[in-house]
Amino acid sequence: MKAFSEVLEQLYKKVLIGASLEKHSQEYVFYLNPAFSDQDFSPSASLEWPDTRGSQEKNQPHFAHLAASCVAPKCLKRQPQMGSAREITLLQLTVIKVMITRIVSSKTEFHTKEKYSDIVKILLKSSEVDSKLISLFQNSDKLLSHMTAKCLALLLYFQLREEITLSNSWIAFCQKNLSEYTESDKIASCLWTLTMVIKEIFKDTCSQKTEILKQFLAPFDSVFEVFYNSLFSQHFENCQDTSKIINSLMSFLELLELLIASRIYLKLHFACQRILFFRPSCVLDIITWPVQAFVKRKFILFVKKCLLCKVGEDLFPGSAPAVMPPDLHLDVDMLALANAVLEAVNLGLLRTLSVHGKPSFFGGDEVQPGCKSISGQDQAILRAVSLVLIKSLEIKFQNCTPANEMEVDLQRLMSELLTFLKPHLQPSLQLHNPCEWLSRVFIEQDDDMLEAAKASLGIYLKLTKDCCKATERSLTQEKVRWNHHTHENGYNPHCIFLFFLKNIGFDSTVLLDFLISSETCFLEYFVRYLKLLQKDWGNFFTISKYFDATESEDDFDVCGCLPSLIQERNTNQMEPLYLTALDGHIHANAWSSWASDFSEPPNQVVTSQETPTLLQADSLTSPQTSQSLVDYDSSDDSEVESTDQHLANSKQTSLHQETIKKIQHTAGSGTDKEFVLEPESRLLVPKGSETCFSIDHEVAPNNIASEMGISYRTVKCFEELQAAVNRLQKKNLFPYNPKALLKLLKLIETIYKSKNAL
Numbered sequence: 063m064k065a066f067s068e069v070l071e072q073l074y075k076k077v078l079i080g081a082s083l084e085k086h087s088q089e090y091v092f093y094l095n096p097a098f099s100d101q102d103f104s105p106s107a108s109l110e111w112p113d114t115r116g117s118q119e120k121n122q123p124h125f126a127h128l129a130a131s132c133v134a135p136k137c138l139k140r141q142p143q144m145g146s147a148r149e150i151t152l153l154q155l156t157v158i159k160v161m162i163t164r165i166v167s168s169k170t171e172f173h174t175k176e177k178y179s180d181i182v183k184i185l186l187k188s189s190e191v192d193s194k195l196i197s198l199f200q201n202s203d204k205l206l207s208h209m210t211a212k213c214l215a216l217l218l219y220f221q222l223r224e225e226i227t228l229s230n231s232w233i234a235f236c237q238k239n240l241s242e243y244t245e246s247d248k249i250a251s252c253l254w255t256l257t258m259v260i261k262e263i264f265k266d267t268c269s270q271k272t273e274i275l276k277q278f279l280a281p282f283d284s285v286f287e288v289f290y291n292s293l294f295s296q297h298f299e300n301c302q303d304t305s306k307i308i309n310s311l312m313s314f315l316e317l318l319e320l321l322i323a324s325r326i327y328l329k330l331h332f333a334c335q336r337i338l339f340f341r342p343s344c345v346l347d348i349i350t351w352p353v354q355a356f357v358k359r360k361f362i363l364f365v366k367k368c369l370l371c372k373v374g375e376d377l378f379p380g381s382a383p384a385v386m387p388p389d390l391h392l393d394v395d396m397l398a399l400a401n402a403v404l405e406a407v408n409l410g411l412l413r414t415l416s417v418h419g420k421p422s423f424f425g426g427d428e429v430q431p432g433c434k435s436i437s438g439q440d441q442a443i444l445r446a447v448s449l450v451l452i453k454s455l456e457i458k459f460q461n462c463t464p465a466n467e468m469e470v471d472l473q474r475l476m477s478e479l480l481t482f483l484k485p486h487l488q489p490s491l492q493l494h495n496p497c498e499w500l501s502r503v504f505i506e507q508d509d510d511m512l513e514a515a516k517a518s519l520g521i522y523l524k525l526t527k528d529c530c531k532a533t534e535r536s537l538t539q540e541k542v543r544w545n546h547h548t549h550e551n552g553y554n555p556h557c558i559f560l561f562f563l564k565n566i567g568f569d570s571t572v573l574l575d576f577l578i579s580s581e582t583c584f585l586e587y588f589v590r591y592l593k594l595l596q597k598d599w600g601n602f603f604t605i606s607k608y609f610d611a612t613e614s615e616d617d618f619d620v621c622g623c624l625p626s627l628i629q630e631r632n633t634n635q636m637e638p639l640y641l642t643a644l645d646g647h648i649h650a651n652a653w654s655s656w657a658s659d660f661s662e663p664p665n666q667v668v669t670s671q672e673t674p675t676l677l678q679a680d681s682l683t684s685p686q687t688s689q690s691l692v693d694y695d696s697s698d699d700s701e702v703e704s705t706d707q708h709l710a711n712s713k714q715t716s717l718h719q720e721t722i723k724k725i726q727h728t729a730g731s732g733t734d735k736e737f738v739l740e741p742e743s744r745l746l747v748p749k750g751s752e753t754c755f756s757i758d759h760e761v762a763p764n765n766i767a768s769e770m771g772i773s774y775r776t777v778k779c780f781e782e783l784q785a786a787v788n789r790l791q792k793k794n795l796f797p798y799n800p801k802a803l804l805k806l807l808k809l810i811e812t813i814y815k816s817k818n819a820l
Contacts, residue, residue, distance in 0.1 A: 067150060069093055074157045080170050087180045095189045096154050148206060155213040162216040166223070166266065182220055192217060192229045199251035211251050215258035222274045233281045240289040253313035260320045264377045272328045279332050286334035294344035298351045308357060311348065315364055323374020338368065339395035342402035350414055355440060362446040368399060369453045370513060397461050400454035407451060407475055412482040417443045439486045441506065448503050449514050451479050456517040465528035472521065476551040497549060497557035501565050509582045515562065516587040518553045523594065545601070556605045559591055560772060568775045570782035578797050592806040599813050606773035777814040780807050
């Protein structure tokens, strides 16, 4: 006769491969029903399996023949390696887990699914298996406790999927532990199980996942807020059991991220999804607690993902949908979080935050005997803190902040950030160009670097638009002061972009890789910068000239570039103040024209009669607002708009993968003569664009950019990028329609050639 454990092993092997089961479902339930108590897993416990057959035979007479053929209690003594109650229970839990996994799998045959589903339903209905599993949550055997929680999570998910009412005992257990956190010793298991259920719902491919999650969250909506307030109101210094707090923080942080992610991806609206935004200072306070560095890192990274609307992105295939139903509260909530971050920085958060610690490796952070200790900064915290601050500023400035208040806030907070970063960047930032901070901090993290650059550009555009309106009577002085301000506070978009190009060696293939990648926001950032560049070519050329100067002069001060440039380009001996005024008179029309461009409607379409140089710069939008990245000359290009806008939010992964396979040899082969840059050409500026380009004409008269200059290398890089994109598009290898992007790149090339010709 087969032993109980042998039958269970055979059942496991069948379920593992998805084989069909021939016997009656209730016979399998007999083997899967965990019959144990806490004493079963103690060191002194007997290896005999509790005899539950008697009661089952009374309720289910058809089990009588099974009892005669399976003498489970005695046979367990004969197989100690497999016969202990602990190992039998672990195998039962494993079979249940694999069975549910097979039920939800699309690869399992329909008949087999039905059989497995019937077995699990009988098990849930007749055995009170959830109550038995809950009793094992705090078992001293960590493996058993973990498997119990995992199995219970899958059983709960199965009930939700099959529209079976959740057990009252389970709901009561969770509500009690969440509301009585300080007295609970099972809170970690409770949070972990809740998290696992939500993850399983996220992974499901069925169309009803939103309704399933809604049903699951409904009983816990109010109690989550109670738990949030209780958890974060503790004083860490006064707690004796700090491990409980840290475990609870880590478990709840993961659950909180899932709750916020469900709001973005599944369009659910529960109060528990907004608890972070109701009291964001609670989460930020954790960063100041005397806890381990990894805890602070996790919370800072969590805040970063919230501000970028990237919570839960690793749990969903692709990214958030480009067009989403409006969330009336999301803008308000993001503003609340951003304001809380800025307030914390104002109160000295960066001055108290330590980024020194042991570097983390795959093998852990403990140094083995005989090895040298490696000290350094936690670069992940440096990057996350920098991005959190710059993104918070952008979000605040989007929400109708007065121009003078924006300028003061920016100066104060960027000063805090640069002071915080200074001792951690080796070699330290050069005084002549604080804008280098961004490329230095994010050099190892492309996606964060581009997010920071995009946010910095958004701040610049917003401030430029509002400050120009507020200072129309003193445009010249305002321009000089404004250039000073952007450099001093490290957010000049031309400096940031040029540092980026220098870091990649002006390599167009790197830009091409960014354009076809779905992992960064480079497309959106690049388009917005090109739109700025066509309007602000004069400033770009001025900064490029002084970038060239820094290659031979280390004492260059870019903060004073404009006044010194005015003196430098005049041959007479006029006083500097007069020269500044004269320069302002020369530039007044261009500055006023540029300022007026930003005040026009952001989505204005340019007609075919208008010059393409007057393409409208995008105004800032919230992460949820669907807006065009570029404007077009005619309605024939309207299909490009939807394509480019979709790609800025979510490029097609399959197309990306297909393109990557063929990109290297295609992008590097051949050169289209159409896109060869000719520095000596005298191509005329498009009609109507003289005003926009007068800045550069005055900045560098009678000077032809050399082929070694930054501006030449930049335009040359753009020219090579155009050629590569065109080749790929002709072969249908580019993952989206690049027509509008190519138009912008061609326009920059035209501007450069026309200025060079003059």
